[in-house]
Amino acid sequence: MNLLVSLLLFVGGFKSAVKPAGPAQKGKATYYASKFAGRMTAFGERVNLKAFTAAHRTLPLNTLIEVTNLKTMRSVIVRVNDRGPFTKGHIVDLSHAAAEAIGLMGKGVTSVTLRVLDKSRVNDLVSVLITPDMNQSLMQPAL
Template sequence: MSYIMSLMLFFSNIKSAEALPSLIQKGKASFYSKKFNGRKTAYGERVSALALEGAHRSLPLNTLVEVTNLDNHRSVIVRINDRGPFSKSRVIDLTHAAAQALGMVSKGVANVSLRVVGKGQALAALVPSSPFNTPDAFQPLLEPVL
């Protein structure tokens, strides 16, 4: 019984990623190929090449992450709505729009840093039937970090 209580106390002290708005991770990023466009994500949404979204193995779904390309220092805020990447050498998979904003489309892979900036709104109910024309159209839907 004391073993179970010890485990409960140990795990109760661990903070979730949502509580750590400055959590930083470094590694390699890649982006979804065109064959994934329209497929469902772990969040139940459809992958759109025009959306600023990404896949991460452990961050909670709907987390907002600032991704910075360490080679050219360009940044973009993406919403985590999928699980992955499934390549062990990568820390995040991005949509084509996010990769384009980071200037990594021609290389395919980039060295990036990730910083949690908050929690996003559920976009499934907010996205109109016509696709957004630019990735910047998603930025007003993001909640400010308080």
């Protein structure tokens, strides 16, 4: 199931079919420093720089958000599993995978919009994107 969710969250640079559940926030995004890999998040998970996760100061943990880089107009869907960033004007810290998906890696900081997604619409999107044939192939071990 993690692979399935990761595939959905990796879809960067798309026009979202998932309806936003609230107004957009604008601000700066950064990404986790490598030294945080393996440390515990506020959600009780270890920081995984390859997962599509993020830190936000106030959104409920486990919330799905769409982050759009305003320079590249590429988007990524991530799950909030940590608290932060704690720098004024910064609204989200992204994992390396999420930062790479929107063209943030190497830049350090960029302007983004952030939208909270309606979870019921995310389930609809998963059912459309992942067919039973795809699900079977995802479960096969790599040779």
